[in-house]
Amino acid sequence: MSEKIKFTIDGKQCLAKKGQNVLDAALENGVYIPFLCHVKGVKQAGSCRICNVKVAGRTMTACTTPVAPGMEVENDIPELHDLRLAIIEALFVEGNHFCPSCEKSGNCELQALAYRYQMMVPRFPYSFPQKEIDASNSKILIDRNRCVLCKRCIRSFQDDQGRNLFAFKSRGHKVEINIDKECAVNLSDELAQEIMDVCPVGALIRKEKGFNEPIGTRKYDKKPIGSEITSVV
Amino acid sequence: MRTTVKTIIEKYNNDKTRLMDILMDIQNNFGFISDKFVEVIARETGLSIVDVEQTLTFYHFFSKKPVGEYAVYLNNSVVANMKGRAAVAKAFEEELGCKFGNLCDDGKIGLYNTACIGMSDQEPAAIINDTVFTSLTPLKVKGIVQQMREGKKVTEMIDVIGDGNNSSPLINSMVFNNIRKEGPVLFSEYEVGAAVKKVTEMTPNEVVDEVKSSYLRGRGGAGFPTGLKWEFCRKSEGPRYIHCNADEGEPGTFKERVILTELPKLLFEGMAIAAYALDAKEGIIYLRGEYKYLKNYLEAVLEEMKTANLLGENICGKKGFDFEIRIQFGAGAYVCGEESALIESAEGKRGEPRNRPPFPVQKGYLGMPTVVNNVETICTVVKIINNGADWFSMMGSHESTGTKLISVSGDCDFPGVYAIEWGMRIRDLLEIAGTEDVLAVQIGGPSGVCIGSKEFKRTISFEDIPTGGAITIIGKDRDIIKDVVVNYMDFFIDESCGSCVPCRAITVLMRNKLQKIIDGNGVMNDLDDLVDWGAKMKIANRCGLGQTAANPILTTLENFREKYEALIDKDSDYNTGFDLEKAVADSCAYVDRVPNL
Numbered sequence: 001m002s003e004k005i006k007f008t009i010d011g012k013q014c015l016a017k018k019g020q021n022v023l024d025a026a027l028e029n030g031v032y033i034p035f036l037c038h039v040k041g042v043k044q045a046g047s048c049r050i051c052n053v054k055v056a057g058r059t060m061t062a063c064t065t066p067v068a069p070g071m072e073v074e075n076d077i078p079e080l081h082d083l084r085l086a087i088i089e090a091l092f093v094e095g096n097h098f099c100p101s102c103e104k105s106g107n108c109e110l111q112a113l114a115y116r117y118q119m120m121v122p123r124f125p126y127s128f129p130q131k132e133i134d135a136s137n138s139k140i141l142i143d144r145n146r147c148v149l150c151k152r153c154i155r156s157f158q159d160d161q162g163r164n165l166f167a168f169k170s171r172g173h174k175v176e177i178n179i180d181k182e183c184a185v186n187l188s189d190e191l192a193q194e195i196m197d198v199c200p201v202g203a204l205i206r207k208e209k210g211f212n213e214p215i216g217t218r219k220y221d222k223k224p225i226g227s228e229i230t231s232v233v
Numbered sequence: 234m235r236t237t238v239k240t241i242i243e244k245y246n247n248d249k250t251r252l253m254d255i256l257m258d259i260q261n262n263f264g265f266i267s268d269k270f271v272e273v274i275a276r277e278t279g280l281s282i283v284d285v286e287q288t289l290t291f292y293h294f295f296s297k298k299p300v301g302e303y304a305v306y307l308n309n310s311v312v313a314n315m316k317g318r319a320a321v322a323k324a325f326e327e328e329l330g331c332k333f334g335n336l337c338d339d340g341k342i343g344l345y346n347t348a349c350i351g352m353s354d355q356e357p358a359a360i361i362n363d364t365v366f367t368s369l370t371p372l373k374v375k376g377i378v379q380q381m382r383e384g385k386k387v388t389e390m391i392d393v394i395g396d397g398n399n400s401s402p403l404i405n406s407m408v409f410n411n412i413r414k415e416g417p418v419l420f421s422e423y424e425v426g427a428a429v430k431k432v433t434e435m436t437p438n439e440v441v442d443e444v445k446s447s448y449l450r451g452r453g454g455a456g457f458p459t460g461l462k463w464e465f466c467r468k469s470e471g472p473r474y475i476h477c478n479a480d481e482g483e484p485g486t487f488k489e490r491v492i493l494t495e496l497p498k499l500l501f502e503g504m505a506i507a508a509y510a511l512d513a514k515e516g517i518i519y520l521r522g523e524y525k526y527l528k529n530y531l532e533a534v535l536e537e538m539k540t541a542n543l544l545g546e547n548i549c550g551k552k553g554f555d556f557e558i559r560i561q562f563g564a565g566a567y568v569c570g571e572e573s574a575l576i577e578s579a580e581g582k583r584g585e586p587r588n589r590p591p592f593p594v595q596k597g598y599l600g601m602p603t604v605v606n607n608v609e610t611i612c613t614v615v616k617i618i619n620n621g622a623d624w625f626s627m628m629g630s631h632e633s634t635g636t637k638l639i640s641v642s643g644d645c646d647f648p649g650v651y652a653i654e655w656g657m658r659i660r661d662l663l664e665i666a667g668t669e670d671v672l673a674v675q676i677g678g679p680s681g682v683c684i685g686s687k688e689f690k691r692t693i694s695f696e697d698i699p700t701g702g703a704i705t706i707i708g709k710d711r712d713i714i715k716d717v718v719v720n721y722m723d724f725f726i727d728e729s730c731g732s733c734v735p736c737r738a739i740t741v742l743m744r745n746k747l748q749k750i751i752d753g754n755g756v757m758n759d760l761d762d763l764v765d766w767g768a769k770m771k772i773a774n775r776c777g778l779g780q781t782a783a784n785p786i787l788t789t790l791e792n793f794r795e796k797y798e799a800l801i802d803k804d805s806d807y808n809t810g811f812d813l814e815k816a817v818a819d820s821c822a823y824v825d826r827v828p829n830l
Contacts, residue, residue: 046588047732049773059772064588083769090738123762124742125809149731159281167283168583168731170290171566173741175731180283182275 007071009033009053016067023051023062026075032230033075034084034113036091036200037150038063045151050084050113059083081117088113089122094173096128096145097201103210104202106218110148111201112225116232137179139192140204144176147203156198157191159183177203237262238270242277249278250599252288252581256295257522257562265299291583291730293347293565294522301336301343303381307359310349310484311675311720312642312705316356317370324371328378342381348567348724349484350523353642353705354411354649362387363525367407398494403530410491414665416652417628418616418636419609425498426543428618429505433551440510441467444614447622448634453478453570453607454677454701455777456633459614462604463510466594469602472514475507476598476605478575479520482567483678484724485703488638489608491650493520493527496612497534498543501558503611505544506618508556511604516558519575522565531560567728571776572605573597574730585730586776609638609702630656633694637702641666643675644708653693660689663706670709673793678703679721680781682788683713713793714800715751721785722747729778735770736779743767743786754810755801764790 004015009022009031016025024040026033037048046064053062054074062073074080091097091110099105131144153166154177165184169176187195196206215221224232241258245251255274259266266289275282289295294306307313307322322333325344331337333344352358355367364387366377373392380390394400395409412420432440445460466473477500481489492500504516520527535558539545548554561579563569569578573587576598587593597603613635617625626634633655639662642648646667653662663671675683676693677700684691684698691697707717722744731737743766746759767783767790774780790797802808814828821828 044588045732046775047734049733049735049775052773061588061775064590066590083773086739086766086769087734087773090734090742093742094734094738124739125745127741127745148734149737151732161279163279163281164284165281167281167287168291169283169286170731171583172726172729172731173737175737178283178286180281183281183283 005067005069007067007069007073009073009075010077020067021063022053022065022067022071022073025067026062026073027229030229031075032226033062034116034226035063036109036113036148037152039152039156039198042152042155045155048087048148048150050087052080052083054080085117085119086123088117088119089124091148092119093122093124093126094129095147096131098145102146102202103205104146104199106215106221107213108202108220109200109225112220115220116224116226131176134179135207136181137184137187139187139189139207140179140184140195141207142177142179143203143205146201147177148201149175149177150200152198152200153177153195153204157195234263235269235273238273239277242274247277247279249280250581252278252280252285253561253564253578255581256289256292257564260295263299264301264304265296267297271297287583288581291566292563295564299336299340299343300345302341303361303387304343304345305359305361306345306347306350307333308348308350308352308356309346309720310353310356310724311717312349312353312485313356313358314716314720315643315711318357320371321357321369321374324374325378328375338382342378347523347565348727349482349486351481351487351490351521352408353485353487353640353703355409356642360523361390364388364391365406365408365526366391367409398530401530403533404494404527406526408490408494408526410494411649412491412495413641413647413649414651414653416636416654418625419492419496419499419612419638419652421616423499423616423619426502426541426549428615429502429509429543430549431618432506432509433549433554437467437510437512440506440618443622444510444617447617447625449610449613449617449625450633450695451607452609452613452637452701454483454680454699456695456699459606459610462594462606463507465592466511466602466604469595471512472601473511474598474601474603475504475511475513475516476572476575476579476603477504477516477518477608477611478570478572478605479518479524479608480563480570480575481608482521482570482728483680483701483703484721485640485642485675485678485705486701487640487642488650488702490524492608492612492638493524493531497531498538499612499615500608501535501538502543503613503615504558505548505556506614507604507606507611509548509554511602513604514555514557516556517561517579517598518558519561519563519569519579521563525562528560528562535560567724568730568776568778571778574776575605576603583730585732586778588775607701629654630692630694630696632696633699637693637700639693639700639704640702641704641706643706644668644671644711645706655694656692658690658692659684659698662693662704663689666706668706668708671706672709672711673707673713673717673789675703675705675707675717676700678705679724679785680777682784683707683717683792684788685792688792713789713796714747718785718789719744719747719751722782725778725782725785729782733774733776733779735773736782739766739770740779740782743770743783747786749810750797750800752810753800753802754808755797756805756808757798757801757803758806759801760790760794760797763787
């Protein structure tokens with residue numbers, strides 16, 4: 001059982017557990033592959049496409065690809081850098097992200113990725129979509145302007161009967177996130193905090209607690225995202 | 234009302250994996266699925282309300298608001314437009330005094346746009362309450378509207394009856410088959426049941442080997458070797474399932490419609506053979522909702538096959554060879570033609586393609602090994618078993634054995650279904666389809682390629698230009714960008730499941746950029762951007778839809794670049810397309826001023 005699989009990322013020798021995906025294995029081996037939709041231990045979505053890596057010339061998402069013996073993964077290469085930056089930019093223009101006033105500023109993974117990838121002006125024009133805010137839940141505010149549709153909340157939270165607290169509505173560019181009015185009616189403070197923390201952006205905000213932590217002292221205020229794994233040169 | 238809903242849910246054993254059927258029955262019964270109904274469904278199936286809504290809101294033919302006693306779904310595909318859709322749509326709007334996307338006549342009649350309904354050989358066409366109306370004209374629309382106002386049943390509004398089995402009382406449809414070239418494989422004579430009888434005398438492995446040695450490749454488009462798919466599936470522990478993909482949604486395709494109408498027994502027999510090879514007890518035909526007019530007929534054929542002991546228990550007297558087929562209807566979602574999205578949908582969920590691995594042959598329907606094969610593929614297997622793998626592999630080209638059904642439509646005299654040998658040259662096909670002055674040919678539908686006359690010497694084959702079967706002919710007078718590319722891009726925007734960021738967002742951004750060019754605000758850099766963004770779409774998305782959603786722009790930019798350049802002012806290298814006057818129009822109106830720039 002403890003047998004490890006050998007593989008490489010950008011030439012660096014790495015070891016993975018059997019069945020482990022490339023993304024988790026990379027992080028454990030001190031290699032940073034950027035991601036937005038992945039949550040460790042939760043079923044992968046493979047939807048943000050930021051963790052796309054190259055294996056044998058083909059792009060595939062690191063979070064959904066199991067490590068195979070001898071696999072040679074390309075990660076930190078210009079082509080993927082630009083692809084990832086393009087995806088980050090697409091997310092910025094597809095929504096309405098007003099970082100300076102956002103409760104998650106400094107704790108936001110999208111913002112942090114934009115800094116790490118040195119996004120200046122997105123290559124795409126902003127679309128300024130009209131999005132609806134849902135404040136009907138007593139503990140959680142849904143601001144769809146800031147949602148990146150990563151499905152972290154959908155995949156992470158079920159009630160005691162296994163029913164999903166969150167789900168998608170519609171399809172394509174009209175897709176949006178919704179909270180269940182029955183299953184999510186009596187959220188505990190702890191769960192509400194967990195929901196806010198799982199959300200990589202400021203789409204799920206704990207009511208009245210969003211600014212508990214002052215801006216300036218937050219997770220990515222001092223060090224770039226992923227720097228605990230691979231520092232930015 | 235509530236009791237009816239409960240009865241419907243009980244009919245499906247309160248099973249959440251049958252959510253598609255539950256929603257469909259409720260939609261058919263009431264014409265809409267209200268919040269109250271959603272709550273009942275959630276409670277009875279053990280799903281959360283948002284989960285029921287997730288499925289409901291994914292599909293085009295489910296609606297939370299009433300769609301009307303008569304719901305008119307008028308196709309808005311490229312070919313429909315070529316054949317005069319605009320005049321037909323205008324006639325509907327004028328007769329009813331309301332616009333598409335709305336309920337008219339106090340909620341009695343609804344007008345809706347819909348993507349290709351598989352009638353490209355007889356457009357303009359519409360579906361009204363599951364009944365198909367083909368070759369529409371403004372005059373015919375007048376009659377239809379009048380009859381709807383009189384409260385006539387849609388089935389009684391049909392004035393022409395199609396050929397072949399379309400005239401069967403169980404179908405009774407206006408649809409014509411338009412079989413132009415029968416070919417030596419699918420439409421050749423055969424004895425029903427002979428092949429399934431034959432396989433009962435073989436071992437399952439021998440059946441797989443026979444299919445493998447025919448080199449049959451999947452006919453849906455991807456071309457994966459069928460025998461190999463079966464072999465992979467057999468390696469996974471069961472129970473195993475065979476699913477038939479009858480969701481042909483690629484605009485311009487309609488060959489499956491013809492198979493389902495004329496050769497349903499061939500299809501069911503093929504499924505039984507696959508079931509024998511895979512040791513599967515249950516099969517599903519995932520049939521697009523647009524073809525619901527075939528429901529009664531197909532169900533009757535299934536019963537007939539059971540009576541003949543070609544389905545059911547101990548098939549052909551072989552003990553333990555039990556196999557049942559159920560028809561799962563889709564509800565208007567192109568992406569469900571992708572095999573893992575099809576499985577998700579058959580399980581009652583939104584049709585979102587799955588991540589691979591695991592592959593469906595490892596973990597498919599209900600987490601069990603599942604083979605998904607296209608209608609044409611399954612039918613072909615029967616003929617291979619009957620006539621032998623060698624007979625089959627003698628036909629076609631080196632990497633593409635046998636024949637292929639092609640759906641030809643657009644600017645040609647003889648639209649319809651052609652069974653051709655793989656390796657046929659495009660120009661030879663154009664000749665028999667009755668064409669002159671062809672500007673371009675779209676091969677494989679919007680997700681395929683658009684080629685010009687320089688490429689007509691190329692062949693239809695996996696080694697050259699592969700196709701699932703849609704060939705749309707675009708005449709010299711068409712505007713390829715405005716008439717074709719725009720429509721295809723809008724199609725992909727509507728049909729994206731919305732999961733992958735590039736597919737969801739960049740498709741829209743490319744479409745907007747295209748509009749900027751069409752509006753006369755394009756610069757040369759815009760073309761480079763389109764190529765660059767399109768290249769990213771190809772590699773970054775999960776499924777075939779996202780990977781090919783940029784193809785309408787990419788392949789026309791490659792083969793008809795001059796058409797784009799003609800729209801661009803080459804002296805300008807900077808133009809944002811921003812219209813200040815338009816941007817301030819609203820605010821000026823508020824303060825009762827006109828923009829003064």
